Amino acid sequence: MTDRPGRHAAARDAAETLIIPAQRASGGEPPAAAEEPGSVQPGPEKAGRDQPDRVPLAQRRRASGKHASGRLPDERGHLPEDGPHLPPSSDPRWDAAAEALAGEIASGNGRRRDPAGQRERLDQADAPSRSRTSAGGDSRLRIVWVYPDLLSTYGDRGNLLVLTRRATLRGIDVEPVEVNSDQPVPAQGDIYLLGGGEDLPQILAARRLRSDGGLARAADRGAVVFAVCAGYQVLGHRFGGVEGEPVDGLGILDISSGRGERRAVGELVADVDPALSVPRLTGFENHQGVTRIGSGAHPLATLSLGVGNGNGTEGSYAGKVLGTYLHGPALARNPGLADLLLSWVAGRLAPLAPDAEEWARQLRDQRLAAVSR
Numbered sequence: 001m002t003d004r005p006g007r008h009a010a011a012r013d014a015a016e017t018l019i020i021p022a023q024r025a026s027g028g029e030p031p032a033a034a035e036e037p038g039s040v041q042p043g044p045e046k047a048g049r050d051q052p053d054r055v056p057l058a059q060r061r062r063a064s065g066k067h068a069s070g071r072l073p074d075e076r077g078h079l080p081e082d083g084p085h086l087p088p089s090s091d092p093r094w095d096a097a098a099e100a101l102a103g104e105i106a107s108g109n110g111r112r113r114d115p116a117g118q119r120e121r122l123d124q125a126d127a128p129s130r131s132r133t134s135a136g137g138d139s140r141l142r143i144v145w146v147y148p149d150l151l152s153t154y155g156d157r158g159n160l161l162v163l164t165r166r167a168t169l170r171g172i173d174v175e176p177v178e179v180n181s182d183q184p185v186p187a188q189g190d191i192y193l194l195g196g197g198e199d200l201p202q203i204l205a206a207r208r209l210r211s212d213g214g215l216a217r218a219a220d221r222g223a224v225v226f227a228v229c230a231g232y233q234v235l236g237h238r239f240g241g242v243e244g245e246p247v248d249g250l251g252i253l254d255i256s257s258g259r260g261e262r263r264a265v266g267e268l269v270a271d272v273d274p275a276l277s278v279p280r281l282t283g284f285e286n287h288q289g290v291t292r293i294g295s296g297a298h299p300l301a302t303l304s305l306g307v308g309n310g311n312g313t314e315g316s317y318a319g320k321v322l323g324t325y326l327h328g329p330a331l332a333r334n335p336g337l338a339d340l341l342l343s344w345v346a347g348r349l350a351p352l353a354p355d356a357e358e359w360a361r362q363l364r365d366q367r368l369a370a371v372s373r
Helices: 057-064 092-106 117-124 157-169 199-212 214-220 230-234 335-348 354-373
Strands: 140-146 171-179 193-194 223-230 238-242 246-248 255-272 280-293 299-305 314-320 321-324
Touching: 057 157, 140 157, 140 335, 157 171, 171 354, 193 214, 193 230, 193 299, 199 214, 199 230, 199 246, 214 223, 223 230, 223 335, 230 255, 230 280, 230 321, 238 280, 255 314, 255 354, 280 299, 280 314, 280 354, 299 321, 335 354
Parallel strands: 140 171, 140 193, 193 223, 223 321, 238 255
Antiparallel strands: 238 246, 255 280, 255 299, 299 314, 314 321
């Protein structure tokens, strides 16, 4: 482990940047929360907050906001000259153009609807979320994955899988709900998840979430919110747009983000605020954001490797709202953090059997060993 706090491996010595896939042990099944197929590790970067260099076409359209025609907007939001385009987000015409493009993105992504009526059941709930352990309480743990069509890079869906798995192993009935950006966000979920995304999808997500109001209402009544990278920035008061211009966020978390001078790409290790009783964090970051934490929030962790918020800290939290720059997925690498989120809903959690923790332990050990060489 380096003895230079906050030093990012990729920023000083490319030869030290180690992002090594977990090696499958002989025998047994693969980990339940492994990174989803099609996710990639960070590579050479272009404009955009979480832009992978090689992904399948379908995933590129989901993660990057690709136009239904198959054309990809450039870093200013423009499409090729033979089709519609977005002006810079500082242009007063941007809102109307973004709405039109968002509709075309929706129709071109083949979004899954809600045949089971999950959102309707959540919207009809007539009481706030109750502890899973309370007598007569609702036994379902409702996990809402917010805007996976716009905010989901580097296997961030793994956070949903990990929470579902760790809750199920404890006998908690889980109801996952995926809400795309053309659908209302139900206010009666228990845990809300936001992933990372590129500049244009991030701006569209922030605009739609502000207009919808469901996530803000859920946070106001005490629901758990866990957000990664671009989603983390969206929770704040403002973040940097396509050209670095300030874009309004949701104001759910007392942070403000802007653009740094260079991208942070590589492994991140940080020690969590002792008040949260969570082991050391491991993950990888790929962003150009710098985040200032206001008086109404606390730093999530102190860095020993990486860039994080840009000031020696990583992520932030206030109440039951927590954000981080960690991918990996974050909760697959850090099951202690996953259990913290679950405990905020269900109360004290029983420990899992050692064999149920083996794959998570191996993943953590390998990642931490890779950066300590």
